[in-house]
Amino acid sequence: MGARGGPDQARVRGGDAMTKMTYREAIREGLREALSGDPRVFLMGEDVGRYGGSFKVTYGLLEEFGPERVRDTPLSESTFVGAGIGAALGGMRPIVEIMTVNFSLLALDQILNNAATLRHMSGGQLGVPLVVRMATGGGRQLAAQHSHSLEGWFAHIPGIKIVAPATPADAKGLLLAALREPDPVFIFEHATLYAVEGEVDDGAAPVAIGKAAVRRTGESVTLITYGGSLGKTLQAADQLAVEGIDAEVIDLRSLRPLDSAMVLASVAKTHRAVVVDEGWRMCSFAAEVSAQIMEGGFYDLDAPVARVCSAEVPMPYAKHMEDAALPQAATIVQAVHDMLGAHG
């Protein structure tokens, strides 16, 4: 647990123009806009204040908005998430940072039995307008306890929404959208994305939750992924293009609700689907996407849906072992080759 390198200088922001900034800066912009725009908004989490955020996302916000609205918490995940729920019941718009999804396991009771359940169980009386941000995923040699991908667990729960921004623009757009939701929204930020740069439209409206995006159009196979795996999937698509295989790449952006219509429309065109997901294969989020394709697009399929997931092992520390465990561009290309038959 710890940040890399010094804080990145905030880019000079033009008027309504596009600005090139990193994923973490885009989130910081979103947080700054939210804090200055709505007095009900406040941040809570471990080391979000003086330390500037373990991934440097909340750097500078304590100085700008003060300790009342940027609150470092004790290492009490269950209680500061529960307090976030309570404050949301009390009329606030809290943004809770759980440093990484690995520590969210300590707060799962509050998330499942309170955040996701209170509205339904109270007959509609209680709403929980809460945003929770979590870093997620492997690939940084942090070994088994710090490399989990559990989107499948959270997306299983009715009553909450799950988003996984893959680009700086979505990192800001989905955060702003989440803040307008009357129900809890969990934002999964892949830890390898924080330093990735991209264009962000300063005046952009919040991104609609529940809408996927086509990052690359293609005819012969649909590659479906989200969050930290988008880069590898686009790399695989480029390699396939060299071999004359034209792959369409869909970035789901939102896992619950899932944009099944967009996925099925693409499969109806390409008749083949590969789902890329860093979760472990069994009961992964990819399993749900595959099931929905089978249920909704059965007669469009020319081949069984393929899934490229992490090896079913606790994440090893050694680089070559971790790389072997995680989905890679090469394994995605191989999955497409297997699907199309030897001569591709």
Place this chain on the structure above:
Amino acid sequence: MPILTADMSAGTLVTWRKKVGDAVKRGDIIAEVETDKGLIDVEVFTGGTIERILVQPGAMVPTGAVLAIIREEAGILPAPPPTISSPPTPAPAAAGRATQAPPQIPTAPGRQRISPLARKLASDLGIDLATLSGTGPGGVIRREDIEHAAAARMDAAPKEQRPSLDRSARFRQAIGAAMARSKREVPHYYLSTTIDMQPALAWLAEENLKQSVTDRLLYGVLLIKAVALGLREVPELNSVWRGAEAVPSPAIHVGVAISLRGGGLVAPALHDTDRRSLTELMQSFSDLVRRARSGGLRSSELSDPTITVTSLGEQGVESVFGIIYPPQVAIVGFGKIVQRPWSVGGEVVSRSVITATLSADHRVSDGHRGGLFLASVDRLLQDPARL
């Protein structure tokens, strides 16, 4: 008997704490009951005196059963026992809707809705999908649609040409068309060999004496088993064409040519021929013959063979070179068993022999491999006990 635990449906009365004639008031404990969670006190909710006890200690009774009668004091009138309107049983549709899969997305126009299984079967049986309409939900083409088409094709080859043809003539026409296509498209090569049948026939006669007549074996079954075991040594002959590729099939299903009375031929499969005993093969073979002649074959039996064996010995023909049935890649033929001079240990004797032939698809195997196969069939027949 009161409901005392969440999922209690019956209880055993253990002891009475009051007896007939005792006065009781609301809240008194009048008995103890054994439940799935243990011994629990029974509370009374009305005042009065116990008039009659109906259930004796040790008896197990369902919840709601009357345990005792209490004559209430005139003064206190308890609220009438509330009548409960039971919760509506959920209308299946309504309750189901919340758990239903996303609706089917309409397929693009021109895209046929056909199940993968039906698509595979159609290509195996050479059924043209363009003309077919499905009977599945929303007009989906399913397996039985292909089977009906295949059966219909058997009955009605191109109708418009000869509407008055009888069934077997039309059937011969359909087989003729398939044979012609196979002859044109498949590069056949042909091999033949003569096999000493003496050891097999001697062993068979002896075996049949030991069996009852219902278990009696025909020599044809020995030939079929020898072919099946031979295929294990030359597996490419057991391949089946899948699209543009001949794929060796893991299972060996020998199709046995059966002539139908009044002309016509079918070759249904004896499934897993190599793994079944001679007696089992005999029973299945006999069953196939009976059903073939009464029109009771299943379409899978027609589409499953991975190779075919044809025998014209009974018609007095010494050797027969068959035409391969697509999508198979080989056909084995057996002629009549005849007496021939045969050198045994340097001495010429008269032996019962048979001519075995192989017609095979040169794209998948070559003469050398075909020869190896016939040699192994010959070798297997020399040791019939191990077939």
Place this chain on the structure above:
Amino acid sequence: MTKEEIKAAVLRALGEVAPEADLTSLAPDIGLRDQLDLDSMDILNFVVGLHAALGVDIPESDYPKLGTLDGCVDYLAAARP
């Protein structure tokens, strides 16, 4: 059993093996295999049928004696106690 009853049993067994054949016009002294196009499977089923109907156990070596209808009747009459 009289010869007539044996002949009826033989015809019934033949009918099961070759259901579409016209047995009324069967020549009693011409080979059954040729008249009815019977193969070795049919002969085996015919023998099994006779065994079931008349309880007679016919060894393979006696098959030639069952070549014609009369042959069958004579053989079976002799074989039955």
Place this chain on the structure above:
Amino acid sequence: MTGEPGLDRGHALDLLRQMVLIRRFEEKAAELYTLGKIRGFLHLYIGEEAVAVGTMQALGPDDNIVATYREHGQALARGIPAGSLMAEMYGKASGCSGGRGGSMHFFDVSRRFYGGHAIVGGGLPIAVGLALADKLRSRAALTACFFGDGAVAEGEFHESLNLAALWKLPVLFLCENNLYAMGTALSQHQAQIDIRRKADAYAMPADVADGMDVLAVEAATRRAAASVRDGDGPFLLELRTYRFRAHSMADPELYRAKQEVEEWKTRDPIARHVARLREAGSLGDPDLTEIESGVAAEVDEAVRFAEAGPWEPVEDLTRHVYAAVTP
């Protein structure tokens, strides 16, 4: 008797009436459970009435309440109509949670009653959050958080008391210590059984009161609430009480001696309060009869309301999973 000097008769009679209402309501609930009208789990409050009624006197309409699955007493004392509670236990749509929660999950936002919580200790972080919101919005109110001695063993007890004390949040932690966490006596699950002293670990003021004496409970709660309202941060008040009935309807009570139950019954909160009032000449038989018949009528009306209540249409199964309209 530690009653206030110059005991106000009207107030004392009202306390009695509220305790009798809880007692008779719970007895009727037990009866309806044996008839199968109320299903699932049912945790009765009989014996602890003084805690709910006494503490509620120190809480105002702006204060928030977070309780546990043994919350019938708190709900009635907070003023939620007995009919809507009974209807909820019948599973009717007219119940205070729309038939969705049942006995363990009463909610009434109009009275800031944020629920029965069935996860032991699960309510504490919620209470901390409510108090945090009020502090951030500078809203003069406190959050009363009820929990049992069982919750003291949960990690969330430590986390919540620490966070509330650290951020000086207006939380009144009310520990209803009835000596048993279901079937486990206090000494079987706590190294330190003097619960009040645990507050020292968080530099939090604390007190203890006799949970069987409604006036003592009221007095202690007023003092504790005053400390919280003065901005001194949270307060832990331990109320030592006892439940006369099993943990829940399915409990053969193997873990405690019948003798111990009988001993505690001699300190029945209602009987003690009646005796005190008779001694002070403030209560005569007619008053008692009037209270009993008034309560009996209210409980019968609650049953009729529940019986007549409609079932929620099955088509509404998926309503309230998410808010109806998203932006």
